[in-house]
Amino acid sequence: MKALPAWSNLLFLLPLGLAVYFHVWLSAIILCAVLISSFVYHLSRQKKLAHTDALLAKVLILSNVWICYLGRFSLPWFAATLILAGLALYFxxxxxxxxxxxxxxLWHLSSALITVFSILTFLGGS
Incomplete structure (x- = not known):
């Protein structure tokens, strides 16, 4: 059970697949980095990797905000993104x-879904 945070990173394969399919390369590149660094950190539990994991999580958050902006915060996808962001903060x-x-x-689940809906927001507004 201790490996659950590592294996819950597999949830990020959904937004990664979506990003690659629709050529949202910024998200695809960041998701690859997040997947690799988070897997390595959660499996090794080396404290020195925690900073990289946290930094890349913040980069993913910023890129999600950016692509929502580029997608003109199109509804209903952006509304779902906001609801999930509230849940993610709670988690x-x-x-x-x-x-x-x-x-x-649950944080990984909500983060992956936020990224999915951010990509859909981007696609809906472009």
């Missing part, structure tokens, strides 16, 4: 409690 702050594995896995 992120709840993971500080005793059940890190559950909450961090």
């Amino acid at each position: 992120y702050f709840c993971e500080q409690n005793k059940n890190y594995i559950l909450w961090h896995g």
Whole structure:
């Protein structure tokens, strides 16, 4: 069960596939970096890799905001993105409690879905 945060990274394959299929290369490149670094960090649990994992998570967040902007915040996809962002923040702050594995896995799920809906927002507005 301790490997769940690592294996929940597989959820990012969905937005990666979507990004590649629709040629949203910024998202595809960032998702590849996120997948690799997060897998390595969560499987090794080396503290020095935590900074890279956190930095790439922030880069993914910024790129999602950017592509939503480029997609003119098109509805209904952007509304779904905002709802999921609220859930993600809840999961992120709840993971500080005793059940890190559950909450961090939910963080990965919501982050992957946010990226899917950000890509759909981009596609809907372009």
